[in-house]
Amino acid sequence: GVTEDNVRFGELEIDGFYRFFGDSDGNRVVDGVDYLRFRRTYLRTSLDVGYDGIFDSNLDEVVDGTDFLKLRRNYLRTI
Numbered sequence: 001g002v003t004e005d006n007v008r009f010g011e012l013e014i015d016g017f018y019r020f021f022g023d024s025d026g027n028r029v030v031d032g033v034d035y036l037r038f039r040r041t042y043l044r045t046s047l048d049v050g051y052d053g054i055f056d057s058n059l060d061e062v063v064d065g066t067d068f069l070k071l072r073r074n075y076l077r078t079i
Helices: 032-041 067-073
Strands: none
Touching: 032 067
């Protein structure tokens, strides 16, 4: 960047990106812990006990195969 730049980290919306989809505990890696948490909510809807909306990637209120494919794509990825 330019040394006279007045932009600081945290001022832009994109600066809020700090985890991949599937990183349920916020440790910046999608790992086995996240996978086990996903399994507990898999095939549940927002009306079911145990539903965890953090794994609902398309916000259709059901955690299904679409969401699993997105989690799998990020599995073992780190920031």
